[in-house]
Structure formats: C-alpha cells, structure tokens
Amino acid sequence: MKWGVILGVLVVAIIFAVWRSRETDKESGNSNIENNNDLNNANDQSTAFVAGSGADNPIGKILKELKEDFVLLNKIRVKGWGKHSALIDHLLITKQGITVFRDVETPAKSVEATSKEWILETDSGKKKIKNPVNMNNYAISILRNVLKRKLKYIYPKLDFTSVVLFNDSVKVNSTVKENQNAIVIKKSFLRDLLETIVQKPAKLTKSEMIEIKKSLE
Numbered sequence: 001m002k003w004g005v006i007l008g009v010l011v012v013a014i015i016f017a018v019w020r021s022r023e024t025d026k027e028s029g030n031s032n033i034e035n036n037n038d039l040n041n042a043n044d045q046s047t048a049f050v051a052g053s054g055a056d057n058p059i060g061k062i063l064k065e066l067k068e069d070f071v072l073l074n075k076i077r078v079k080g081w082g083k084h085s086a087l088i089d090h091l092l093i094t095k096q097g098i099t100v101f102r103d104v105e106t107p108a109k110s111v112e113a114t115s116k117e118w119i120l121e122t123d124s125g126k127k128k129i130k131n132p133v134n135m136n137n138y139a140i141s142i143l144r145n146v147l148k149r150k151l152k153y154i155y156p157k158l159d160f161t162s163v164v165l166f167n168d169s170v171k172v173n174s175t176v177k178e179n180q181n182a183i184v185i186k187k188s189f190l191r192d193l194l195e196t197i198v199q200k201p202a203k204l205t206k207s208e209m210i211e212i213k214k215s216l217e
Contacts, residue, residue, distance in 0.1 A: 059090055059101070062191050068198045069206055070094050071213045078216060080142035088139050091216070093209050095202035097159035100140055102132040102182075104164060110171040120170075133182040136162040150215040157203045163193065 063070045071093040079085045090101035104111075106127060108120035116134070120127045140160050148155045162182035166172055172184060185193060204212075 057090065058187065058190055059092060059194065062194050063092075063094075063198075066195065066198060068094060069209065071209055073213070073216065076216065078139065078142050078146060080145050084142060086135075086139035086142045091143075093204075093212050094198060095204045095206075095209065096197055096200045097161065097203060098143065098212070099161040099163055099197060100136050100143070102136045102162075102164045104129070104132055104166050104170075107167065108170050111166070132164045133162065133184070136164065136182055147212065147215060151211060154204070154208050154211060157208075159203065161197070165190070 057072060057074060060070070060072045063072070073088070073091040073093075075087070075089065076091060077085050077087050088100055089103040092099040092101065104118075104120075106120055106122065106129065108122050108127070110121045112119045112121075115131065117128045117131055120129060140162060143160065144155075144158075147158065164182050164184045166184070166186050168186045168188045170186065172186065183193065
C-alpha cells in the first residue's frame with residue numbers, strides 16, 4: 001500500500017515536471033519572438049529620421065510628408081585632409097545619394113554672378129559674397145575624400161548633387177540659373193526638387209544611409 005502511494009506521487013511529479021518544462025520552452029520562444037520584433041521595429045524607426053535641427057527645416061518637413069527615408073544634417077563642418085574643412089548648411093542623405101545645400105539667406109532684390117563672387121543687390125547697396133557654387137563644390141570634394149577613405153564599399157554607389165537656395169524675393173538672373181555645376185533655385189521650388197530626387201532609382205540601403213551619417217560625426 002505504502003509503495004503504491006509513493007509510486008503514484010512520483011508519477012504525478014514527473015508529469016508535472018514535463019508539463020512545466022514544455023510551458024517554459026513556449027514562454028522562452030515567445031520571449032525571443034518579441035525581442036526580435038522589438039529589434040526589427042527599432043531598426044525600422046532608426047532609418048527614417050532627422051538629425052540636428054532638421055525637424056524645423058523645410059527640407060525635413062517635405063520629406064516627412066513624402067514619407068521618405070532620409071538623414072538631414074544641418075550646419076555641420078566636415079574635416080578633410082590636413083587643415084582643409086568645409087561648413088555645409090544642409091547635408092541630405094537619401095536612398096538616391098547625397099545632396100549638399102548652400103542656403104543664401106542674405107535679404108536681396110537681385111543677384112549677379114561672376115566666377116569668384118556673387119553680387120547681391122540689397123536695400124543698403126551691393127554686397128559681395130563668395131560664389132556659393134564654388135563653395136559647395138569645395139565641400140563636395142572634401143566629402144568625397146572622407147567617404148572614399150572611410151566607406152570604400154559604399155563610395156562607388158554615391159551620387160552627389162549641389163543645390164544653392166535663394167529666398168523667393170530674390171530676382172535670380174539667367175547667368176546664375178544656368179550654372180552647370182549646381183542647381184540654383186528659389187525656396188518655393190524646393191518641394192519640386194525633392195520630389196524629383198526621391199523618384200530617381202535607389203542606390204543606397206537604409207543601413208548604408210546610417211553608416212554615412214556615422215562617418216561624418
């Protein structure tokens with residue numbers, strides 16, 4: 001009688017242990033799935049974002065409305081070889097490549113271009129500024145050098161676009177608009193430009209966009 005009770009207890013204990021082991025495996029499996037989903041969600045969220053002060057920038061606002069993945073860096077200094085460096089107003093990274101913006105914020109009625117400088121007609125008279133196209137080209141040359149050195153496997157896929165932005169009040173003459181080394185537009189045409197850019201074939205993955213950002217930090 002006593003042995004029968006002992007055997008019965010052992011059988012019940014074994015059955016309970018087996019059942020509990022299976023439940024633990026299920027919980028562990030569910031936990032792994034949830035963790036993987038969290039990781040995937042985190043990756044998805046981290047690839048469409050604005051860095052710096054981009055949230056208040058018209059470029060960032062338009063790309064958010066277009067629901068495009070992008071990285072926007074504002075007022076950054078890129079250090080190149082030796083003592084060479086360049087200050088960039090806005091650097092945009094999309095799947096289509098890199099766009100460098102030079103924002104001419106000086107209030108002016110009109111602008112005329114020479115090879116070395118641009119002459120702005122302001123309320124207080126004429127004001128000379130360094131040629132923003134040349135400045136952007138210089139910045140892009142430094143960018144190329146940095147990215148070629150740090151991201152050799154990504155660099156061959158990169159396309160660079162230079163854009164000079166003017167306020168809508170500025171009268172931009174043909175010698176400025178027809179510059180072949182940059183796109184010169186008023187800010188009211190910014191949406192059209194960005195829509196054109198994101199319609200081009202994608203060359204970069206989301207993770208590569210993040211790698212480019214990290215290489216410039």
